[in-house]
Amino acid sequence: MSDGPLIEPTVLQHVLEAALARGGDAAEVFAEDRQTTGAALDDRRVEELSSGRERGAGIRVIVGETTGFAHTADLSEAGLLAAAGAAAAVARGGGGGTRTVALAQRRPATARATSLPSGIDKATKLELLARADDAARAAGGSVSQVQAGYGDSRRRFLVANSEGLLAEDDQVRTRFSVVCVATGDTGMQTGHESVARTEGFELFDRVDVDEIARTAARRALSKLSARPAPSGEVPVVLAGGSGGILFHEACGHGLEADHIAKDSSVYTGKVGELVASPLVTLVDDGTVSGEWGNFAVDDEGRPAARNVLIENGILTEYMWDWLRARKEGRSSSGNGRRQSYQHLPMVRMTNTYLLAGEEDPEEVVAQTPSGVYVAKLGGGQVNTATGDFVFGTTEAYLIEDGRITEPLRDANLIGNGPEVLRRIDVVASDFDMTPGTCGKDGQSVPVGCGQPTLRITGVTIGGTAA
Amino acid sequence: MMTELETLAASLVGQARSGEEMEVYVARGQDTEVRAFDGAVESLSSATSSGVGIRVLLAGGGGGRLGFAWAGSLDEDVVRVALEDARDNARYATPDPEVALARPDGVEAAALDLWDAELLETPTDRKVELAVDLERRVRNADPRIRQVSSADYGDEQVEVALASTTGIRAHTRRTAAFLSVSAIAGDGPDTQTGGGFSVARSPGKLDPERAGSDAVDRAIRMLGARKVPSARLTVVFDPRVVSTLLSVISSALSGEAVVKGRSFFADRVGEPVAVPSVVLVDDPTDARALTAATYDGEGLACRRNVLVENGVLRGFLYDTVSGRRAGTSSTGSAVRGGFAGTPSPGCRALLLHPGTLTQPEVLAAVGEGLFVQTVTGVHSGVNPVSGDFSVGVEGLMIRGGALDEPVREVTVASSLQRMLQSIVHIGSDVEWLPGIAAGQTLAVADMQLSGE
Helix, strand or coil, X not given: CCCCCCCCHHHHHHHHHHHCCCCCCEEXXXXXXXXXXXXXXXXXXEEEEEEEEEEEEEEEEEECCEEEEEEECCCCHHHHHHHHHHHHCCCCCCCCCCCCCCCCCXXXXXXXXXXXXXXXXXXXXXXXXXXXXXXXXXXXXXXXXXXXXXXXXXXXXXXXXXCCCEEEEEEEEEXXXXXXXXXXXXXXXXXXXXXXXXXXXCHHHHCCHHHHHHHHHHHHHHHHCCECCEEEEEEEEECCCCCCHHHHHHHHHHHEHHHHHCCCXXXXXXXXXXXXXXXXXXXXXXXXXXXXXXXXXXXXXXXXXXXXXXXXXXXXXXXXXXXXXXXXXCCXXXXXXXXXXXXXXXXCCCEEEECCCCECHHHHHHCCCEEEEEEEEEEEEECCCCCEEEEEEEEEEEEECCEEEEEECCCEEEEEHHHHHHCEEEEECCCEEEEEEEEECCEEEEEEEEECCEEEEEEEEECCEC | CCCHHHHHHXXXXXXXXXXXXXXXXXXXXXXXXXXXXXXXXXXXXXXXXEEEEEEEEECCCCCEXXXXXXXXXXXXXXXXXXXXXXXXXXXXXCCECCCCCCCCCCCCCCCCCCCCCHHHHCCHHHHHHHHHHHHHXXXXXXXXXXXXXXXXXXXXXXXXXXXXXXXXXXXXXXXXXXXXXXXXEEECCEEEEEEEEEEECCHHHCCHHHHHHHHHHHHHCCCCCECCCCEEEEEEECHHHHHHHHHHHHHCCEHHHHHXXXXXXXXXXXCECCCCCXXXXXXXXXXXCCCCCCECCCCCECCCEEEEECCEECCCECCHHHHHHCCCCXXXXXXXXXXXXXXXXXXXXXXXXXXXXXXXXXXHHHXXXXXXXXXXXXXXXXXXXXXXXXXXXXXEEEECCEEEEEEEEEEXXXXXXXXXXXEEEEECCCECCCXXXXXXXXXXXXXXXXXX
16 A cells, blocks of 8 residues: 555545535545454365455535435546535535635655555465464364454545544554364353454564364363353342453443434433442543554544543543533543544544552452353443443353352353343453454444453343253 | 446456456445434434455366455456456465366256345435434333334345356345334333334335334343242244244355355255254245345355254255255355445345244243343354353243243353254244344243343
C-alpha cells in the first residue's frame, strides 16, 4: 500500500459539498482499503491459504433526525459523487445552496507494527500452524482432531466530514487460534484458545503457539472426565482474564448512548446512581496499545480515549458516537465504530475492563466453601432493555471446601446485569485481558475484555445436574 | 446470451494455465435498508456491491493443492491481482489426492423462480412507508408498548455466476425483502421485549400486520415474568426456536464435520438417532423455503437429501472434497458465504416433517411444562461436537394444558442427542423462516430447567 491519501483532500471537499447540496446538516466520507490473509490447517493438512482485498467509501448525510447512507467500491471522483447524491436523497426538498467545506491539514497515519505481516513469507506463517498441530497432538493421545488458524489484516482508512475533520488510521491486526477435539468413553469434547492483537507479526516474538495449542488441548482433555454442571443459583468465582465478557454483556452494551437515547437500556437515567458493588470500577479504553480493540482514531476520526463508565459502583458516563453526541451538544467519546465502509458507524465498545482490587486471587477461592470456578468463558448475549444476559463457560470446575476440584461440562450462566453487578463481593489484585468479536446489529468489530479474579455471590448456572 | 457476470467468469476461467484448474465465483448485489424511529426515518441506506472469489487448483504427483483469493471489486486490475494471489496461495497448500473442483454430475437443476421483479419496480418512498408504518403500527398497538427500539425494512437483489475449467457453468439471481421490528413493553418498573418479522421475495408479499402483532404479543405476554424454581420438565419450543435448534443440529450433519471427526452422528448411519416420528430432509428445491436455491456453492444442482427417516440416520451432506474423503460424492450441498468465502457442506432448507397437532393442541397434550419463545446464548451454550446443550430462555409456564405465567432469567439444558430421543410431539404449524431451517412447535421431555 502506498502512503498517499486514499482520496485527495480536494476531491473530499467536492464530495462533501455535493453531499450537502440538497440541504443536509452534516456529511461524512469514510474511505477504507483493507487487505487480509488467512491460513487454516485442519485434519493435519494446510487446506487453504487465502488473500482478500476490499476498498471503497461510505458516505453519510445527516438531515435533522435522519441519516442517508450510500457506499461504493468506486473511489474515483465520479463514483464518490454518485454515492454522495444517493446519500443526499434523504434531504429532499432542501434548498441547501452552496456550502463550503474547509478540511483540516492532512496528517498521514503510520502503521503501528514493527513487523508488517505482508513482509513475512507465507511459509513462515504456515510453519506456526504445523507447530501448533504437533504440540496439540503431543498433549495427549485422546486429542483426535486439531484445527489451527492464522489471520492478519491491514486496514487503512480516512474520514473527512463537513465540520472540517480529516483523520486517518492504519491498523494492523494479527490473530492465531487453535481448536482441539478430544475423544473418550463419554464422547467428544472441544477446547479452544486464541490470541489476537492490534500489532504485526512481532506478536509471535512473545507468544508461543505451542503454548496456545497445549492450552486448547488441555481444555478438551479435561472435559472428557467432566461431570455435568450443576443447575440453580451458585456462588461463582471468575478467574482473572477468564473473559471480561461478563462486563461487556452485563453492562457494557447497556451503556451505549444509542440504547440510552431510545430508552432501550436498563441504565437509562441512572448516571450518578449506584448500579454495581462499590468494588466495581469499569473502564472502556481504546488507547491500550496492542489490545484487540485498540486504534489511534475511531471510525469517525475521533482519537481513542479512556472513559471511566462506572467508578466505585456509581455510573459516571455512557459511551458516545458522533451522531448521538451531536444531538446532545457534547463530544464523542471515541466509540464510533463500523465493520467496514459498507456499514454505518454506531456506538461500540473498545477494550472494556474492570480495574483490579486488593485481594489475593488464591484467597478468593479458599474463602469460597462451595461454588463454581470459571477458568475460561466463551461468548455471551444480552437483552439491553431487560438487562438479562447469558455467558457460556468453556473451562469450569467445582469449588468444594475452598478448593478447585472436578472439571464441569460446558454450560451457560444467566443473570440480570444490575443484579449481578451488585453481587460482586470480592475483587482480586490480578488482571488479564482477552480478545473477542463483538456483534451488534449485524456488524462485528474486534474488542478486548479484561478483569481480575472476582466472586459473584449468586448466579444461575444452567447445567443438567439436578 | 450470457450476462455480463457470466462472460466475466468464463473469460477468467479461460485464463487457466496448463497444469491448473480454476473456479471463478462472481457476484453483484444491490440493497436498500430503511430504519424508522418515532414516526420518521432514522436512516436510509442504499448500495451496490460486487466481488469475485477465485480458487486455483494445482495438479501434482502427491495430489492437488488449492489456493483462494477474493476481492470486493470487479475492476480488471484488482481481479488480476486476486488471480495471481490465488495461484501463489495454492503453492503452499498440502498436496491432497482428495482435493478437487466440482464436475457436472448430471443432476438437472430445478426450475425455481427466485426473482420477483416487483422489487425493482418498488419506489424508495414505498419502502420508507413500509418501515414507518410498521413502527407506528407497533407503537400504537397497545398502551403498554413503551418503545419501538427498531423497525426496519430491507431488501436485496443478488446475481451470481460460477464457472470452472471442470465444466461448471451456473448463473442465478434472486430477490428478497424483509421487515423486522423490536418492541419494548412496560408496566411500572417491569420491562419486556418482543420481536417480529416477515420475509418474502418482494415488498408486496410482506406481512406487516403479522410482524407487528408478533412483536407486540410477545412483549406483552412476558410482562410480569419472574424466575421460577429449578425443575425437570417437558419443554415446548416455539417454531422460531425450533428453526434455531435444527440449524445447530445441522452442523453435525455436515459431511465435513463427519470426516474430520467433529460430529456426534459419525459412524451412526443406519442407527436410530431420534424418536421414530422424526423425518428430517434438506430440500433447497422446495420453493416455499426463502433459502431455496437452484445451484449449490460449487455450481452443482441443489437436490433433496433425506438425513433422518423414521428416526434412523440416513446420511450426511457433502460438497465435492468432503464427499471424496468419505468415499462418496457431493450431495449438491456446498454453501459459501458470498465471494469472500470458500465452499463447505451445509444445509439450506431443512424441514422436520410436521406432525398433526396445532400449537394449542401440543400445549394441551403436554399439560404441565415450560413454553419457550426465545433462546439466548446458543453460540456459547450449544456445542455441536459434544452435543452439550444449555441456553438462556424466556417463555411461559404451561399449566393445565395452556400457557400460564411468564418466566425469565432461567436456562434449560440437556444434550442434543438426548433431546432427539425425547421428542414427544411435533407440531403441524410449519413456518418458513429466514434461516436455513423451517420450524414448528416441538415438545421435548425431560429437560433441566435451572432457576432459583
